[in-house]
Each structure stands twice: as C-alpha cells, then as structure tokens.
Amino acid sequence: MKESIKCEEIGLIGELIQGEELAKKLYDQIFSPSSPSSSTSSSSSSSTSTSSHQVLIDKLILSIETAITMAKGNEGKIKTNNVNMMDSHCSNGSPKSEVQDSKFKHKHVSKKRKTVPKWTEQVKVYSGTAAEGSVEDGHSWRKYGQKDILGAKFPRGYYRCTHRHAQGCLATKQVQKSDEDEMICEITYKGRHTCTQSNKALPSKTKLKFGQNKSQLNQKIQPQEEKIQSPLENNFSIDDKEDIFQSFNFSSPSIGSENEDNNIFLETMIENNFMENEDNNIFSDSNIFCLSSLLDLDSTGLGPSESNITEIISGPNSIANSPMDFDLYNDINFDMDDFSINTQELCY
DNA sequence: CAAATTTGACCTGC
DNA sequence: GCAGGTCAAATTTG
Numbered sequence: 001m002k003e004s005i006k007c008e009e010i011g012l013i014g015e016l017i018q019g020e021e022l023a024k025k026l027y028d029q030i031f032s033p034s035s036p037s038s039s040t041s042s043s044s045s046s047s048t049s050t051s052s053h054q055v056l057i058d059k060l061i062l063s064i065e066t067a068i069t070m071a072k073g074n075e076g077k078i079k080t081n082n083v084n085m086m087d088s089h090c091s092n093g094s095p096k097s098e099v100q101d102s103k104f105k106h107k108h109v110s111k112k113r114k115t116v117p118k119w120t121e122q123v124k125v126y127s128g129t130a131a132e133g134s135v136e137d138g139h140s141w142r143k144y145g146q147k148d149i150l151g152a153k154f155p156r157g158y159y160r161c162t163h164r165h166a167q168g169c170l171a172t173k174q175v176q177k178s179d180e181d182e183m184i185c186e187i188t189y190k191g192r193h194t195c196t197q198s199n200k201a202l203p204s205k206t207k208l209k210f211g212q213n214k215s216q217l218n219q220k221i222q223p224q225e226e227k228i229q230s231p232l233e234n235n236f237s238i239d240d241k242e243d244i245f246q247s248f249n250f251s252s253p254s255i256g257s258e259n260e261d262n263n264i265f266l267e268t269m270i271e272n273n274f275m276e277n278e279d280n281n282i283f284s285d286s287n288i289f290c291l292s293s294l295l296d297l298d299s300t301g302l303g304p305s306e307s308n309i310t311e312i313i314s315g316p317n318s319i320a321n322s323p324m325d326f327d328l329y330n331d332i333n334f335d336m337d338d339f340s341i342n343t344q345e346l347c348y
Numbered sequence: 349c350a351a352a353t354t355t356g357a358c359c360t361g362c
Numbered sequence: 363g364c365a366g367g368t369c370a371a372a373t374t375t376g
C-alpha cells in the first residue's frame with residue numbers, strides 16, 4: 001500500500017515539476033529576446049511565438065489539471081487499497097496458511113506485473129523445426145507452464161528467465177505457434193531481462209514442444225530463423241496502456257545505441273516511477289514514442305546486425321522507425337487526457 | 349544429482 | 363463461469 005501511495009506521489013511530483021518547467025519555458029519565450037523561436041524569422045515570429053505560447057499554456061493547464069486529478073485520486077486510492085487488503089485476507093478462508101500467505105503476497109505483487117513492457121514478435125523458423133520452436137533470442141528460458149488456448153490449434157508455452165531466482169530477472173515470454181502457419185511462432189515478451197547473462201555466451205535454446213510428438217524432437221535443430229514483420233496491428237499487442245511505453249522514440253543518439261546498463265536503468269526508472277502507477281495513466285495510449293532500441297532483445301548491445309534476427313517492435317502508428325522530431329511527439333502528448341509526465345525529461 | 353520440463357491444480361481478471 | 367496465467371510436485375534429462 002505504501003508503495004502505491006509513493007508511486008502516486010512520484011507521479012504527482014512529476015506532474016508538478018512538469019508544470020514548473022513549462023511555466024519557465026513560457027516565461028523564457030515571452031521575456032527572453034534571444035529566444036530561438038522568436039529570433040529566427042522576424043516576419044513570422046509573432047504568430048509563431050504566439051502559437052507556441054498557446055501550446056505551452058495548454059500544456060501547463062493540462063499538467064496542473066492532471067496533478068489535481070492525481071491528488072484527488074490519491075484520497076480514494078488509499079481507502080481502496082485498505083479495503084482491498086482487507087478483502088483479500090478476509091475472504092480467503094483457506095486453511096493453507098503459510099502457502100496461501102506466500103502465494104497471496106506473490107499474487108498481490110503480480111498485479112504490478114501487468115505493467116511491465118510487453119511486445120510481440122513473430123518468428124519464422126525455416127528449418128522445419130518450428131515444432132521445437134527453438135527460438136534463440138540470446139537468453140536462456142525455463143518453461144514453467146503450457147496451456148491450451150481457446151481457438152488456437154497449438155498450446156501456448158510459458159517461459160521465464162532461467163535467472164529469475166538467481167538474479168531476480170522477471171523477463172517472461174509466451175510462445176505460441178501460429179494457426180495459419182506452423183512455421184511461425186508468435187512470441188510475446190513481457191518485461192526485460194535484468195540478469196547479467198551475456199549474449200556472447202551461447203544461449204540455451206528454448207525447446208518448445210507444444211503440440212508435438214516426441215519423435216519430432218529428434219530432428220536436427222537448425223538455428224536458422226527469421227523474425228518477420230507482421231502487420232503492425234498484429235505485431236504489437238496493445239493490451240494495455242503500458243504497452244505503448246515501448247514505443248517511445250528516444251531520438252538521442254547516445255540512447256539510441258544503448259547498452260545494457262542504460263536499458264536497465266531506464267526500465268528500472270520506468271518500473272519504479274511510472275509503470276506501476278497504473279491509475280495515473282502515465283503514458284497513455286496516444287503517446288507515440290518509441291523505445292524500440294531500449295527494448296532490443298539483444299540487450300548486450302551487440303545489436304541485431306550481429307545476427308540474422310531483426311528485432312521488430314513497432315508502435316501503433318509506425319512512428320517507431322520514423323526519425324521525426326521528438327518535440328513533435330511531445331506536443332502531441334499534451335493533447336492527451338491523461339498525460340502526466342514530461343517526456344522531455346526522459347530524452348535528456 | 350541438479351537442472352529442466354511436464355502437467356494438473358490453483359488463482360485472477362473479465 | 364470461463365479462459366489465461368502461474369505454481370509446484372512429479373518426472374525426465376544430462
């Protein structure tokens with residue numbers, strides 16, 4: 001409970017900071033004669049600066065409104081959390097005290113897991129071993145479950161990072177063979193690896209045996225595989241607002257060529273400060289940045305060029321690969337109802 | 349024998 | 363109530 005309140009506070013503070021920054025910007029634009037926006041073209045400066053002032057003011061108002069909304073939301077949330085805790089404990093009359101308790105704790109935390117980044121890929125395996133689905137993505141995975149999915153020919157396999165316990169790596173993935181084409185596996189990744197496993201070492205292959213008879217497992221596994229780009233709508237799961245967070249496009253070259261450390265840093269930052277804060281709708285659906293480089297599976301920084309695997313993570317609006325100006329997105333964000341954080345901060 | 353997989357049961361959200 | 367996701371004991375594998 002404390003944590004969620006803390007998250008609310010963080011979001012609120014972020015919102016207020018954003019408001020402050022916007023106010024400063026506005027101040028600069030109005031009162032600073034050397035402002036780049038007004039000094040470049042004298043003929044159009046007046047209308048341009050006026051419109052930019054308008055934008056800034058809009059942002060400022062929105063920011064303040066969001067902060068107010070969040071502050072209001074806090075009151076109810078604290079109460080709600082109390083009730084939830086009570087309900088969860090009291091309604092559970094199971095005698096399995098210890099196991100239940102630990103499970104309960106776990107499940108309670110798992111609510112937050114919904115907020116981890118999630119993206120989907122389709123992997124085509126040419127070798128004819130799609131049966132095993134030996135999908136190599138540079139990480140070792142341990143299968144923890146398999147489930148028949150309604151309407152799907154093949155069961156879905158559930159995998160988590162082998163280093164989950166050792167290093168607390170919470171990355172998971174779900175692998176499911178496509179109904180239409182057995183050669184295609186749809187892989188949904190959730191969370192990013194925080195383990196220190198290196199790609200340089202040969203990754204242990206995930207052997208996916210869903211819906212296959214064992215004789216097929218003796219087939220020679222060839223690593224040849226190709227990630228194919230599916231239509232954007234299909235390739236990118238937009239199940240919840242947090243998904244969109246992947247689509248942040250950090251135009252900064254230094255970030256664009258991120259290494260593992262920075263990725264982890266960002267993810268940690270995201271998870272600690274933003275992602276958990278579900279109710280604030282931070283980074284709402286319409287925020288169309290791209291984090292593709294940060295979510296690159298090749299987290300060692302070797303890059304996709306090292307392999308034949310091309311990471312394809314596309315935002316809903318195809319902006320992922322667009323070199324468009326970051327500020328444009330930033331402006332767009334402020335048109336959104338639930339925007340609550342200054343994304344420019346992330347850019348720096 | 350340790351690690352990985354299988355699989356039925358359990359939990360949660362819709 | 364159902365479907366999807368996870369757990370964990372049993373089993374298999376190296």
